[in-house]
Amino acid sequence: MDKNLLLAVVLSVAVYGLWFGFAEKRLAHEPERIPISGSVPQASRPEAPPTTQPARKASLLQDADKDAAELIKQADKINMDDTEALISPRGAGIVSWRDKEPLGVVELVSDPQPGFFATWPELAFKRQPQAPGIVYAARRPDGMNVVKEFLPADKNNLPRLRITLANSGAGSIETGSWSISLGPGLGTIPSEQEENQKVWRALGLLIGEKGLKGKLESFSPGEHAGAYRWVGIDNRYFLAAMLPPADFNLASNMPPSVTLTAKSQILAARESRSWEIPYYLGAKGHGWLSRYEKGLERSIDFGFFAQLGRFIMSVLTKLHGWTMNWGWSIILLTVLLQIVLFPLTFKSLKAMAAMKRLQPEITRMQQKYAKDQSKMHTELMDLYKKNGANPLGGCLPMLLQLPVFYALYNALRNAWELHGAPWIFWIKDLSAKDPYYVLPIVMGALMFFQNKMNPPSADPSQAKMMTWMPVIFTVMFLNFPSGLVLYWLTNSLVSAMQQATLKKYLA
Structure with missing residues (x-):
């Protein structure tokens, strides 16, 4: 030839x-739209009898929108670097995260219920203005104190979320299993909204063995075993990720979300236990993801020639x-x-x-x-x-x-x-x-x-x-x-x- x-x-x-x-x-044909404006996905709602289904769905949507609006109304406005966040008292979850990018402000929390990083959503957390930094605290009915601290990034280190459980009583208390989540869904820029639901996913990077690089996995709904460097949700341009502690269980769902669940343990009188969870929530810029040296840049899809990319x-x-x-x-x-x-x-x-x-x-x-x-x-x-x-x-x-x-x-x-x-x-x-x-x-x-x-x-x-x-x-x-x-x-x-x-x- x-x-x-x-x-x-x-x-x-x-x-x-x-x-x-x-x-x-x-x-490509647009798939069935999944609500991302704060409403509860219809697939997760119980069906009503056929004769009342439209009215029932409308009522549920209105209730969900009211709940979302109430969460945002009650939230505290927090400024962190180039980000404006709203933290709800319900579980101290982030119900809005507006990333200030060169092309404009991008809302990354697509569904404020219960909010990113929410824990014990049935508890009303209060901000502690006298404490340094961003600190929220609540008290469980059994007397267990819960403290959540949002710690800022420094140099090449990720920002962290520190959660502390403290038993201030005279007897032992069981912590019970508790969870922290990212999702459901992840927001993006306006031009990507139609395609967002085709490309968003839950994913995690496994820890490599014997010096080898770990494998990047896309999660299907369910529980996942393995040691992960980080887990999270992403779309074409944005990533929300957590570095999980070793003793947490991992699960994912759709619309994409990841949930870390701590195992129950006993805290003796006056005993406390803290967990620090580094996290990233922002744009998938290769340069600034690489500087953290956590493999977060692996979330950028470079295709078959990924190493070359x-x-x-x-x-x-x-x-x-x-x-x-x-x-x-x-x-x-x-x-x-x-x-x-x-x-x-x-x-x-x-x-x-x-x-x-x-x-x-x-x-x-x-x-x-x-x-x-x-x-x-x-x-x-x-x-x-x-x-x-x-x-x-x-x-x-x-x-x-x-x-x-x-x-x-x-x-x-x-x-x-x-x-x-x-x-x-x-x-x-x-x-x-x-x-x-x-x-x-x-x-x-x-x-x-x-x-x-x-x-x-x-x-x-x-x-x-x-x-x-x-x-x-x-x-x-x-x-x-x-x-x-x-x-x-x-x-x-x-x-x-x-x-x-x-x-x-x-x-």
Whole structure:
């Protein structure tokens, strides 16, 4: 098979796969909507007789909305770093968490009942203004005191929730099993609301054995055994996670939620016991998740080439620290990659030059042995071997670009840093398509120019296909993220410059 045809087929399959994946996410039918505005999901409500079911459902929805509104009305407003939270006295749960992001404020608590981190929701907790920090306390009917402290993050450490049970009585008291949850559901930016219920999930990262990295698991409803570094819920751009203590049981449910349950124990008179639960609640930025060194960045979906995707994001983050622009960072990444691959590129160009010199002889053999394909193949292989030519030598550098292409595609789709990141002029969001299609059209024109620089194929059908490849790629790239088109455009431009510069040397 002609090397250009093979390369075209491989690239077409790869890009078609990405294109159909992108189109599927955009055009998939919307599933049955699950309420996320504070109402109780209808599937969890008992059914009423058919004659009164509509009225019964309406009544339940109104009651749920009233309960949610009452929780928020009674809550205390707390400011923590760039976050505005509302903490309800009922279980000291977080019923609102408004994350102040560069693109606006995002509400992450999609259902305030009972609220994130709520414990003993039947108890009325009171804030302790005299205590340092954010402290809530309640007293159980059996005399057990419950204290909840929201401790801020410091340097590279996560914020923590400290829960203390103290027996102030004269006799022993059983703590009973108690739970703390994240969910149900997780909020997101307005543009992702319709897709949110398709991508949100409950998940956890297992602790690896013997120095190995643990496995990331998506949870189905039920109980889960195992030692987890963290558990939580996420969607495309946001994560709510807890680092569970070793002696807690884990369960999950849908809409996505995770619940940690402590085992019952006996506290003697005047005895107390505390648990600290580090947590994260915010955007899935690869840079700031990585700094905690808890594996939280594993929640970002980089697809099949996950390791490569994380490496690319690390390099892009470092470049962004210098350029302060993600578009220029992508261009620099592409140039650096071309420098690393230059030895292979040079070898590829030599192979292409050798093939060009041999083209008359190849054509003669194809005509001479047209009726004996086996003999023609043998003679051609001997010809390539004698002259140090490789018909597939030109494919390797481009094939090595495909994993980078795929990893960058997933980074643009799922990494929060790149969402809404502008480049220059009309490119206001590198994770969205070029609104005026300038980049894909320029990319297609450059591909056409590159094809003219390569030796023509002896097969008319293959030559025709290569002529149409720039058009096909241009059409497919029209709806790709502009950051991805920028990468491929830069890659094509640098390759064309290398080819033009080395053309005389390799002639």
